[in-house]
Amino acid sequence: MKDSSIGIGLLGLGTVGSGVYKLLRENELQISQRTGKRLEIKKILERDQKKAFSLGIPPEVLAENIEEILDDPEVQIVIELLGGIEPGRTYIRQALCQGKHVVTANKDVVAAHGRELFEAAAAGKADFYFEASVGGGIPVIHILKENLAANKIEEVIGIVNGTTNYILTRMSEENVEFSTVLQAAQEAGYAEADPTADIEGDDAARKIAILASIAFNTRVTPANVFAEGITRIAPEDVNYAQELGYVIKLLAIAREHNGEVEVRVHPAFLPQQHPLSAVMGVFNAIYICGNAVGETMFYGKGAGQMPTASAIVGDVMEIVRNLESGSSGRFPCSCYLDKPILPIGHIHTKYYLRLIVKDKPRVMAGIAGVLGDHQVSIASVIQKRTLIVKDETMAEIVLITHKVLEQDMQDALAVLKGLSTVGSVENVIRVEGEPKS
Numbered sequence: 016m017k018d019s020s021i022g023i024g025l026l027g028l029g030t031v032g033s034g035v036y037k038l039l040r041e042n043e044l045q046i047s048q049r050t051g052k053r054l055e056i057k058k059i060l061e062r063d064q065k066k067a068f069s070l071g072i073p074p075e076v077l078a079e080n081i082e083e084i085l086d087d088p089e090v091q092i093v094i095e096l097l098g099g100i101e102p103g104r105t106y107i108r109q110a111l112c113q114g115k116h117v118v119t120a121n122k123d124v125v126a127a128h129g130r131e132l133f134e135a136a137a138a139g140k141a142d143f144y145f146e147a148s149v150g151g152g153i154p155v156i157h158i159l160k161e162n163l164a165a166n167k168i169e170e171v172i173g174i175v176n177g178t179t180n181y182i183l184t185r186m187s188e189e190n191v192e193f194s195t196v197l198q199a200a201q202e203a204g205y206a207e208a209d210p211t212a213d214i215e216g217d218d219a220a221r222k223i224a225i226l227a228s229i230a231f232n233t234r235v236t237p238a239n240v241f242a243e244g245i246t247r248i249a250p251e252d253v254n255y256a257q258e259l260g261y262v263i264k265l266l267a268i269a270r271e272h273n274g275e276v277e278v279r280v281h282p283a284f285l286p287q288q289h290p291l292s293a294v295m296g297v298f299n300a301i302y303i304c305g306n307a308v309g310e311t312m313f314y315g316k317g318a319g320q321m322p323t324a325s326a327i328v329g330d331v332m333e334i335v336r337n338l339e340s341g342s343s344g345r346f347p348c349s350c351y352l353d354k355p356i357l358p359i360g361h362i363h364t365k366y367y368l369r370l371i372v373k374d375k376p377r378v379m380a381g382i383a384g385v386l387g388d389h390q391v392s393i394a395s396v397i398q399k400r401t402l403i404v405k406d407e408t409m410a411e412i413v414l415i416t417h418k419v420l421e422q423d424m425q426d427a428l429a430v431l432k433g434l435s436t437v438g439s440v441e442n443v444i445r446v447e448g449e450p451k452s
Contacts, residue, residue: 020053021335024084024115026106027096028061028070031120031147034324035094036070046328050335058084081106085113092334094327095119104128111135111143116343118330120147120323126221126237129228133348142343144330149175149222152322153315154329155301159229160346166305168230170270172447175222177297177317178206178213179245179265183253183282184295187262190250205297215244216265216280223267226301227278231271233354235278241359243281252369252442255397255413256284259367260450262292268447277357284367286450360422365394365446367415370431371438374401374410378436382412385434389427392417409438415446 023039025032039046039054047053058078061067067077078084081102084093093110095117097103104124110117112135119125124132125148136143146156150173159168174180178200185196197214200206212218220240227235245265256263261284269278285292290312294300299317304310316322337343372378383393397413416424424443431437 020055021050021338022055022057022087022089022091023331024078024087024090024093024110025056025059025096026081026084026094026103027098028059028063028066028072029096029098030320031323031327032061032094032096033066033070034320035096035327036072038321038324038328042328046332050332051339052335054331054335057087057090060084081109085109085115090115091338092116092118092331094331095121095124096327097121098123100124100127104132107132107143108135111139111141114139114141116142116144116334116338118144118147118327118334120145120327122148122218122221122225126224129225130234130348130350133350137344137347140344142334142337142346144334144346145225146330147323147326149225150299150301150313150315150326151317151319152325153299153301153313153317154326155226155303155313156229157333158313159226159303160349163303163305163308163311166307168271169304169306170268171223171226171230171301171303172269172291173219173223173226173267173299173301174264174291174294175267175299175301175317176213176216176219176265177299178210179216179219180294180299181205181297182214183245183248183263183265186248186250186253187257190254192250193246193248214246216242219265219267219280223269223278223280226267227269227276228350230269230303231276231352231354232349233276233352234350235269235276235356239278239356241279241281245282247442248282248444249442251411252367252444255367255369255399259284259415260287261285261446262287263444264291264294266291266447271354272357275355275357277362279359279362282444284444284446286448288451289448360420360425362421363418364421365416365418366391366424367413367442367444367446369441369443370412370414371402371404371409371441372412373436373438374408375436378410379412381434381436382414382431385430386416386427389423389430391419391423391427404438411441
């Protein structure tokens with residue numbers, strides 16, 4: 016092995032940044048043997064000096080500003096782990112323009128500003144890698160860009176948020192309310208103090224935007240992704256799903272239809288036999304279907320200090336190999352097409368509806384009439400229980416529709432909510448697939 020090193024600048028010593036520092040130290044010999052180079056952290060940008068000192072980082076390694084890293088000729092690779100859009104976006108762009116290779120786990124920046132960052136990478140003749148931005152330790156981006164590159168990807172479906180999967184798993188196993196499990200998830204450290212980005216689907220939307228951009232070779236940003244969260248899921252919905260042969264998952268879905276791309280995030284009824292249905296707790300999985308490879312699925316820890324650090328250091332090692340072979344820039348921006356994005360109203364899917372209605376004759380006929388007027392066909396109806404609401408006897412009705420146009424479904428719901436015989440539309444959940452009998 017040549018007696019030489021690669022200089023690294025590390026931006027951020029948070030949970031993941033600390034994990035990267037630990038991994039580079041703990042596996043130093045193995046990493047150097049596999050890359051032919053010694054990876055040396057030259058500078059670290061971190062305001063919290065106590066955090067740095069607790070990791071045994073000497074004071075001279077700490078940078079007072081970004082210029083100390085960008086202007087250091089010995090720093091060849093920058094690892095950005097600051098989170099949020101700024102200043103990460105600016106620092107990444109500056110580093111790439113100056114010819115420094117960049118590795119990031121920043122899904123916000125990659126999803127929203129990937130185009131300009133790839134342009135900066137091309138201008139600086141530098142590599143821009145972001146494996147950890149989507150699946151934590153799951154190596155799905157590299158697989159899409161290289162291992163499955165010969166395929167025409169037909170669909171990508173993911174459980175890409177561990178917080179929501181943990182909540183839905185607990186609701187399914189323990190028959191408890193959403194708010195109860197959310198509080199438990201926060202106490203266990205599986206959910207943030209402000210869990211909005213997770214439970215409203217925004218985190219998953221950023222991740223599926225990245226995956227769809229790569230899978231379908233067209234630019235998809237979070238603004239293109241329809242996102243709906245899990246806050247309305249109730250134990251009743253979970254129980255009905257199980258009875259009907261489904262589980263409820265927050266799915267990130269991307270498909271291509273005749274040159275048009277649909278990208279959406281929402282809770283869905285998923286058949287119990289589907290591979291993603293078995294993904295429980297905080298684990299993530301990405302299911303990919305290609306025209307040559309068929310069905311594949313990649314499973315693992317989608318977050319956490321060391322799984323994410325594993326993906327980041329893996330990217331760094333790949334860049335080092337590129338430097339050694341003179342092959343930097345092997346994976347430029349793959350979004351060379353401009354495919355239209357389907358609005359959510361144009362998709363076709365099945366629906367589960369749970370309604371509270373007056374327990375009187377011909378109520379169901381009126382509901383069926385409204386649905387029929389909007390081209391919504393009913394596949395099955397279940398009336399499970401009666402209840403008293405404000406001294407009036409009401410019935411809970413569950414409907415499953417055939418596959419219909421989303422806009423027709425929404426138009427029908429608007430009318431149903433105005434019927435005097437309908438007390439409330441308790442929930443509407445999209446249904447993906449058909450359970451096997």
